[in-house]
C-alpha cells in the first residue's frame with residue numbers, strides 16, 4: 001500500500017479541563033477527497049492546527065506524507081497547504097505581495113508564473129495589485145486558498161472554506177478544488193454544509209467531542225444510517241399519525257421506510273385509515289439525516 005497522505009495516531013489535546021481531542025486515529029490515503037465533519041466545538045480546527053504544527057498535542061503523533069509534524073516539521077509543512085477558517089491578513093500588502101511573501105516563507109523564489117496561474121484559476125487576476133483591505137470577504141477567502149497553494153503542496157486541508165461565501169463563488173471554488181483533486185492532490189475538508197460534503201467527499205469522518213464517531217465512505221454512511229422517507233399532508237392528521245407517522249418541523253407527517261416497494265403498502269394503510277392524502281413527497285437519504293442520527297447515537 002502506498003504511503004498515506006495523512007496519518008493521525010492517538011492524538012489527544014486538552015485545554016485546561018476541556019478535552020478538545022480524545023484520542024483520534026485517522027489514515028487518509030493519497031488522492032482522497034476526505035470530509036471531516038462535526039458540530040461546533042467537536043475538535044476539527046484543533047485537529048487541523050495539530051496537522052499544521054500550530055497546536056502541540058498532549059499525546060499521539062501526526063504525519064504528512066510520512067513526515068512527522070513535530071520531529072520533521074519542515075518537510076511535513078512543505079507537503080501541506082492549509083486554508084484556515086479565520087480571515088487574518090496584513091491589510092497593507094497587495095495580493096501579489098502576500099503570495100510572494102508566502103512563497104519566500106517556503107524558500108521559493110521567482111514563483112510568479114505559478115502565482116499567476118493560481119490567481120487566474122481563482123478569478124483573482126484583476127485583484128493582484130489590490131491591497132488586502134480593499135477586498136470583499138469572499139475575495140479574501142479566495143486569497144487564503146491561493147496562499148495555501150503557493151508551494152504546490154500535495155495535501156490540502158480546507159477549514160470551512162465556503163463559510164460566508166456566496167453561491168456562485170462557492171461553486172467556482174469547488175470546481176477549482178475538484179480539479180486539484182483530479183490532478184492528484186489529497187483534499188481534506190471541514191464544512192457545515194453537509195450537502196457539499198455529500199457531493200464532494202469520497203470518505204467522511206464524523207467527530208463529536210473530540211472523538212471519531214463515524215468513519216466510512218459517503219455511500220456506506222448513507223446506506224447504513226439513513227432511510228428513505230415519505231412525507232404527506234393529509235385531511236385527517238390523527239388518522240395518519242395512528243398509521244405510524246410522525247410530525248416534522250414543517251408540519252408534514254413523515255413515514256420512514258427502507259425500500260421503495262414499501263410505498264404502495266404505506267399509501268394503502270393511509271387510505272384505509274381515511275387520512276385523505278392531499279400532498280406527497282418522497283425523500284432520499286441525505287447526509288444531514290445521517291449526521292443527526294450519528295450525533296444522537298454517539
Ligand SMILES: Nc1ncnc2c1ncn2[C@@H]1O[C@H](COP(=O)(O)OP(=O)(O)OP(=O)(O)O)[C@@H](O)[C@H]1O
Nearest residue numbers: 015018019020038039040041042043044045046047
Ligand atoms: N486555544 C484554545 N483555548 C481553549 N479552548 C480551546 C482553544 N481552542 C479550541 N478550544 C476548545 O476546544 C474545543 C474544540 O474546538 P475546535 O475549534 O477544534 O472545534 P471545531 O470542531 O473546529 O468547531 P467549529 O465547527 O465551531 O469550528 C472547543 O470546545 C473549543 O472551545
